[in-house]
Amino acid sequence: LQKIVECVPNFSEGRRKNVVDEIAKEIESTKDAKLLDIQMDKDHNRSVITFIGTPQAVEKAAFKAAKKATELIDLRKHKGEHPRIGATDVIPFVPISSITMDECVVIAKQLGKEIAEKLKIPIYLYEAAATRPDRANLADIRKGEFEGLSKEIGKNPDRKPDFGEAKIHPSAGATVVGAREPLIAYNINLGTNNLEIAKKIATVIRHKDGGFRYVKALGFEIKERGIVQVSMNLVNYKRSPIFRVFEMVRLEAERYGVPIIGSEIVGLTPLDALIDTADYYLRLENFNKSQIMETRLWE
Amino acid sequence: LQKIVECVPNFSEGRRKNVVDEIAKEIESTKDAKLLDIQMDKDHNRSVITFIGTPQAVEKAAFKAAKKATELIDLRKHKGEHPRIGATDVIPFVPISSITMDECVVIAKQLGKEIAEKLKIPIYLYEAAATRPDRANLADIRKGEFEGLSKEIGKNPDRKPDFGEAKIHPSAGATVVGAREPLIAYNINLGTNNLEIAKKIATVIRHKDGGFRYVKALGFEIKERGIVQVSMNLVNYKRSPIFRVFEMVRLEAERYGVPIIGSEIVGLTPLDALIDTADYYLRLENFNKSQIMETRLWE
Numbered sequence: 001l002q003k004i005v006e007c008v009p010n011f012s013e014g015r016r017k018n019v020v021d022e023i024a025k026e027i028e029s030t031k032d033a034k035l036l037d038i039q040m041d042k043d044h045n046r047s048v049i050t051f052i053g054t055p056q057a058v059e060k061a062a063f064k065a066a067k068k069a070t071e072l073i074d075l076r077k078h079k080g081e082h083p084r085i086g087a088t089d090v091i092p093f094v095p096i097s098s099i100t101m102d103e104c105v106v107i108a109k110q111l112g113k114e115i116a117e118k119l120k121i122p123i124y125l126y127e128a129a130a131t132r133p134d135r136a137n138l139a140d141i142r143k144g145e146f147e148g149l150s151k152e153i154g155k156n157p158d159r160k161p162d163f164g165e166a167k168i169h170p171s172a173g174a175t176v177v178g179a180r181e182p183l184i185a186y187n188i189n190l191g192t193n194n195l196e197i198a199k200k201i202a203t204v205i206r207h208k209d210g211g212f213r214y215v216k217a218l219g220f221e222i223k224e225r226g227i228v229q230v231s232m233n234l235v236n237y238k239r240s241p242i243f244r245v246f247e248m249v250r251l252e253a254e255r256y257g258v259p260i261i262g263s264e265i266v267g268l269t270p271l272d273a274l275i276d277t278a279d280y281y282l283r284l285e286n287f288n289k290s291q292i293m294e295t296r297l298w299e
Numbered sequence: 300l301q302k303i304v305e306c307v308p309n310f311s312e313g314r315r316k317n318v319v320d321e322i323a324k325e326i327e328s329t330k331d332a333k334l335l336d337i338q339m340d341k342d343h344n345r346s347v348i349t350f351i352g353t354p355q356a357v358e359k360a361a362f363k364a365a366k367k368a369t370e371l372i373d374l375r376k377h378k379g380e381h382p383r384i385g386a387t388d389v390i391p392f393v394p395i396s397s398i399t400m401d402e403c404v405v406i407a408k409q410l411g412k413e414i415a416e417k418l419k420i421p422i423y424l425y426e427a428a429a430t431r432p433d434r435a436n437l438a439d440i441r442k443g444e445f446e447g448l449s450k451e452i453g454k455n456p457d458r459k460p461d462f463g464e465a466k467i468h469p470s471a472g473a474t475v476v477g478a479r480e481p482l483i484a485y486n487i488n489l490g491t492n493n494l495e496i497a498k499k500i501a502t503v504i505r506h507k508d509g510g511f512r513y514v515k516a517l518g519f520e521i522k523e524r525g526i527v528q529v530s531m532n533l534v535n536y537k538r539s540p541i542f543r544v545f546e547m548v549r550l551e552a553e554r555y556g557v558p559i560i561g562s563e564i565v566g567l568t569p570l571d572a573l574i575d576t577a578d579y580y581l582r583l584e585n586f587n588k589s590q591i592m593e594t595r596l597w598e
Contacts, residue, residue, distance in 0.1 A: 004593060036595055052592055096592055189584070246581055262584040271570075271593045277577035282545055285488070285561040293351055293395055294303060294570045294594075296335055 001295055004097035005104060006182060006270075007051055007058045010089045011069050012078050014045040019072045024049055026064035032057035036268065045080025046089070050268070052096060059107050062091055063114055066175065070119050074171040075146045083139070085146050086121065086173035090138060093179045096270045098289075104179035105129045112177040116164030119172070122153065123163040126178035131162055138176060146173045181214075184234040184273060185266035186242060188249050191259045195221045198228035201252045205230065205245065212248070214240035227261065237270070243277045300594055303396035304403060305481060305569075306350055306357045309388045310368050311377050311472075313344040318371045323348055325363035331356035335567065344379025345388070349567070351395060358406050361390055362413055365474065369418050373470040374445045382438070384445050385420065385472035389437060392478045395569045397588075403478035404428045411476040415463030418471070421452065422462040425477035430461055437475060445472045480513075483533040483572060484565035485541060487548050490558045494520050497527035500551045504529065504544065511547070513539035526560065536569070542576045 013019045020040055028035050033053035040047045051061060066088040073087035091111065093104040105128055112123035130136045144152060150168040152159050160166045161174065168174060190198055198219030203209045206217040214236035220229045230249055234240060250260050272289075279287055289295055312318045319339055327334050332352035339346045350360060365387040372386035390410065392403040404427055411422035429435045443451060449467040451458050459465050460473065467473060489497055497518030502508045505516040513535035519528045529548055533539060549559050571588075578586055588594055 004596070006592060034595055036592065052595065242581065260582060262582045264584045265586060265590060268590055268592050271591045274574055274577040274591065277581060278573040281580045282541065282576060283559060283561045285563045287564060291564060291567055292570050292573065293305060293335065293567050296333055296351065297303070 001098040001290060003055055003099040003103070004052055005055050005058045005099060005107065006094035006096050007053075007062050007091065008094065009049055009062060009065060009091045010084075011047045011049070011065075011073065012045065012075060012080070012084045012087050012089050013069075013073050014041045014043075014047050014080065020047045020049075022072060023047075023065050023068045026068045027051050027061040030057055030061035030064060033061040041082070043080070044082035045078060046082045046084065055099065055103065055107055058093065059111050062093075062111055063118075066091065066115055066121075067119060070121065070169070070172040075173045076171060078146075083142050083145050084173075085142050085149050086169075086175040087171065088115075088121075088175045089142075089173075090126070090176040091178075092127065094182045095179075096182065097272065101128050101179055101181070108177045108179045112163045112175075115175060115177070116161070119169070121164060121169045121172050122161035122166065122174045124174060124176045125162045126176050127180040129178040134158075135162075138178075141176050149174060181236040181238070182270050184237050184242065184269050186232045186234055186245070186263065187266065188230045188232070188246065188263045189222065189225075189261050190228050190230070190253055191261040192228060192256070193221070193226050194256075194258075195219060195228050197253070197256050197258055198230050201249055202230050202232075204252050205232070205248055212240040212245060215245060237273045237276075241276055241280070242273050243280045300397040300589060302354055302398040302402070303351055304354050304357045304398060304406065305393035305395050306352075306361050306390065307393065308348055308361060308364060308390040309383075310346045310348070310364075310372065311344065311374060311379065311383045311386050311388050312368070312372050313340045313342075313346050313379065319346045319348075321371060322346075322364050322367045325367045326350050326360040329356055329360035329363060332360040340381070342379070343381035344377060345381045345383065354398065354402065354406055357392065358410050361392075361410055362417075365390065365414055365420075366418060369420065369468070369471040374472045375470060377445075382441050382444050383472075384441050384448050385468075385474040386470065387414075387420075387474045388441075388472075389425070389475040390477075391426065393481045394478075395481065396571065400427050400478055400480070407476045407478045411462045411474075414474060414476070415460070418468070420463060420468045420471050421460035421466065421473045423473065423475045424461045425475050426479040428477040433457075434461075437477075440475050448473060480535040480537070481569050483536050483541065483568050485531045485533050485544070485562065486565065487529045487531070487545065487562045488521065488524075488560050489527050489529070489552055490560040491527060491555070492520070492525050493555075493557075494518060494527050496552070496555050496557055497529050500548055501529050501531075503551050504531070504547055511539040511544060514544060536572045536575075540575055540579070541572050542579045 037050040108129040202217035202219040205211040336349040407428040501516035504510040515532040
């Protein structure tokens with residue numbers, strides 16, 4: 001089956017639509033890459049572009065987009081609420097279908113090397129691609145932002161980039177490249193208006209307080225429906241899967257006599273998260289994804 | 300999202316591999332059609348070829364395959380256990396993704412007309428494409444087989460074809476074209492070696508004895524595992540869905556204190572059958588298939 005990778009680059013431009021469009025055009029014009037979404041945020045002055053494709057295509061599209069951003073964005077003139085160190089601030093690669101995290105790390109490293117060599121932008125590798133534990137976390141790499149990093153990069157050996165010289169790009173700054181699991185935004189609606197119950201369940205389910213390792217959760221009120229919601233980010237659906245989270249929330253809600261009245265996947269999900277769910281509930285034996293007719297079109 | 304149709308033509312040749320290969324080659328060489336499976340049966344002297352693709356592609360590939368079969372298969376020399384009236388015996392179109400049954404009926408009628416006009420083969424429309432209730436059922440159309448139909452077709456007005464003259468093609472006979480729902484072969488394994496329990500559950504679940512309208516079921520022993528199985532054909536997974544069948548079997552087995560220890564989908568399934576299952580168990584609200592990243596590659 002075809003290997004499919006997602007790429008979600010963040011660019012430090014959320015106001016000039018023509019600039020973001022020109023960057024997106026670089027992705028759209030790449031064969032075997034498919035643009036899925038563009039989010040522009042004026043306050044953050046930042047854009048998030050989502051696209052998928054074959055490993056070769058996403059690497060190529062990401063390079064072309066970073067090159068265009070380098071031409072069009074000048075960080076010396078950039079202001080926004082969101083922390084940033086580069087015109088192309090961060091480029092994560094995400095395994096979606098028939099591809100491992102290790103393969104995505106390889107793509108990240110190849111792209112990082114190419115950007116450093118051809119665009120003269122220092123590159124830091126993060127998350128699954130990190131070469132040092134203190135670079136796993138994006139926030140740590142971004143400390144001091146563009147302005148702080150510009151001063152420190154040549155002096156502090158801790159800030160030496162993974163690719164390229166220890167010298168900031170004057171207008172484009174530095175870029176963080178890496179690989180991470182897909183994120184699924186998932187909400188479960190409860191048949192009660194008692195916010196305390198949603199909050200208690202969120203506490204039980206989330207990593208921070210002893211719950212599932214790859215789940216972040218909060219309790220919210222949905223006033224217009226007179227119900228409450230456990231709102232979650234599933235940051236590794238393979239290890240803390242959606243069906244197990246659902247069943248745990250169901251059990252905890254039962255303890256208060258409250259039913260689950262529905263759930264929602266917000267935005268995009270990899271197909272595997274749904275196949276795994278059907279597989280779990282139907283107790284499937286030896287099911288193979290290539291038994292799904294549509295997947296054969298990706299061969 | 301891309302419209303995807305399955306086509307499962309049956310040809311009256313199950314022994315000469317080179318003939319079946321030449322027919323398959325016509326499908327493989329059609330742009331936007333994808334060959335999934337070839338089953339040759341020597342005793343039946345019959346082959347079943349499965350392929351999918353865009354509506355235009357499957358129609359074109361089916362015509363090319365029927366044309367090749369007309370050139371290579373002579374029914375006057377054909378013997379086999381399976382009833383047949385044509386070299387290309389039956390061509391069903393099956394809606395798989397983002398397409399309605401009515402659209403598949405249109406494809407069937409277009410193809411039927413083209414085969415009748417260009418290949419001079421009389422065409423009967425069946426199942427969802429049938430123009431008369433007595434032609435819904437394939438077995439009724441095939442009554443008397445090639446030899447019987449050859450004698451009757453010009454004399455009995457009941458056997459007048461839907462397309463083409465009331466005159467058998469001397470070597471290729473007649474062809475049945477139509478549209479039907481996908482078939483899912485689905486088995487549920489029970490944690491007991493008591494065959495009677497599997498048989499009782501099969502009786503409860505199947506259409507014939509008062510169960511789900513689109514379910515056929517039998518009870519079997521799986522001797523090597525020391526268990527029994529409810530073996531089913533789901534002939535309309537939208538109206539008698541896999542998850543509801545699973546839950547009904549689970550309830551009935553519980554009545555005997557027997558658990559479901561696993562289930563299996565045999566062969567191919569449309570993706571929608573699995574998405575519907577995940578949607579049901581997670582109680583999803585407003586889920587749209589285009590939220591699945593991979594489906595965006597079919598746009």
